[in-house]
Amino acid sequence: MKNAFFKGHGLGNDYIALNPKDLDFKLTPKTIRAICDRHWGVGSDGILALTASRKADFGLRIYNPDGSEAEKSGNGLRIFGCYLFATKITKRRSFSVETKGGLVHIDLEVDRRGQVVGATVDMGRATFQPRALPCTIRAPELILQPIKAVGQSLRFTGVSVGNPHCVVFKDKGGKWTREDLLRMGPELENHSIFPKRTNVQLAVPTGPKSLYILIWERGAGETQASGSSSCAAASAGVRLGLIKSPVTVKAPGGTLLITVDAQYNLTMKGPVAEVYQGQLHPAFLTPAK
Incomplete structure (x- = not known):
């Protein structure tokens, strides 16, 4: 589906996940701000963009709602894992993801209905330097x-x-x-x-x-x-x-x-939930391009 997106949240921290290859426009700071706007757009705390990776099963770029790029997001990674499974990009419940902040490993928790309800993420090592x-x-x-x-x-x-x-x-x-x-x-x-x-x-x-x-x-x-x-x-x-x-x-x-x-290696465990899947309307996208 053209201009398709997925929205999920982890404890109220919500993200939109999508594949830029499905878009008929480029993800720029302007379009990111338009999509994330809670009054004029879909509304979210950021965008999770699927990318290719040579080092991991999947690549991920994370954009803040102001259009800037983030290195890593724990809630975003749980939502990204949910997105990959819910949209059938993968049937696996355990996989690696490359972010700008390093490689992580995600293990999904799936309920009897086949829905992702939680995830455990290897978040890498903390440093105080x-x-x-x-x-x-x-x-x-x-x-x-x-x-x-x-x-x-x-x-x-x-x-x-x-x-x-x-x-x-x-x-x-x-x-x-x-x-x-x-x-x-x-x-x-x-x-x-x-x-x-x-x-x-x-x-x-x-x-x-x-x-x-x-x-x-x-x-x-x-x-x-x-x-x-x-x-x-x-x-x-x-x-x-x-x-x-x-x-x-x-x-x-x-x-x-x-x-x-x-x-100081870190592991994070917490819930995640799909909110909905949708399609960005052409009339919305025209002024945002």
């Missing part, structure tokens, strides 16, 4: 580094899980509010020490193996959940000795289980 994000701070690792935002002096832990993250913890028993996220998120995302911008997590330990996070995504803003953000917050919490693995990470959209091993 400045050059991996990148970050201009000169230090062996970005552990509790000072940063100023909205007139406050904070300390952040910088993590790359294939894409960049700035994790700011409150002490156990403390609380971050949505107002904190809306004030601090944009400034931290665009802080001068992050040349390629960054994702932001405001995190609070809630138990020996659990966290609560609020999420501000680079190029998307506030999101209800994020797999890579959950991985970053979990690995930062383990590195700081605040929690132990496996870590239950709760966000406004729901909960993911993150396993962090001794070398």
Whole structure:
């Protein structure tokens, strides 16, 4: 079907998946913004574009709703796996995917009706080195580094899980509010020490193996959940000795289980759901081209 697309969500973090070969237009920043617009388009937190790969079973390019490109997305990868299976691009329940943030492996959970309801994703290894994000701070690792935002002096832990993250913890028993996220998120995302911008997590330990996070995504803003953000917050919490693995990470959209091993290799497990499949109308596409 020409201009076909698939929409799914992982804990409220929604993506459109498609094959650019099915489109009669090019995916440009302009068309991406038009499709992702929640009032004038389909509406989503980004686009997952199927590509060829020489290193994996499938290739994936991930676009933010502002038209920029992301290296990796945990929720996006679960949705992408669901898309491949639901649209019969593959009948396999286990396969590899190449992203700009590295190779990952996906294992799908399929129910009795043959529908994908969850996925476990090998998300690669977390690193705290400045050059991996990148970050201009000169230090062996970005552990509790000072940063100023909205007139406050904070300390952040910088993590790359294939894409960049700035994790700011409150002490156990403390609380971050949505107002904190809306004030601090944009400034931290665009802080001068992050040349390629960054994702932001405001995190609070809630138990020996659990966290609560609020999420501000680079190029998307506030999101209800994020797999890579959950991985970053979990690995930062383990590195700081605040929690132990496996870590239950709760966000406004729901909960993911993150396993962090001794070398900071990460595995993410969580639900995924198909929303619908459709076709972009020519009348919509004409002004967007």
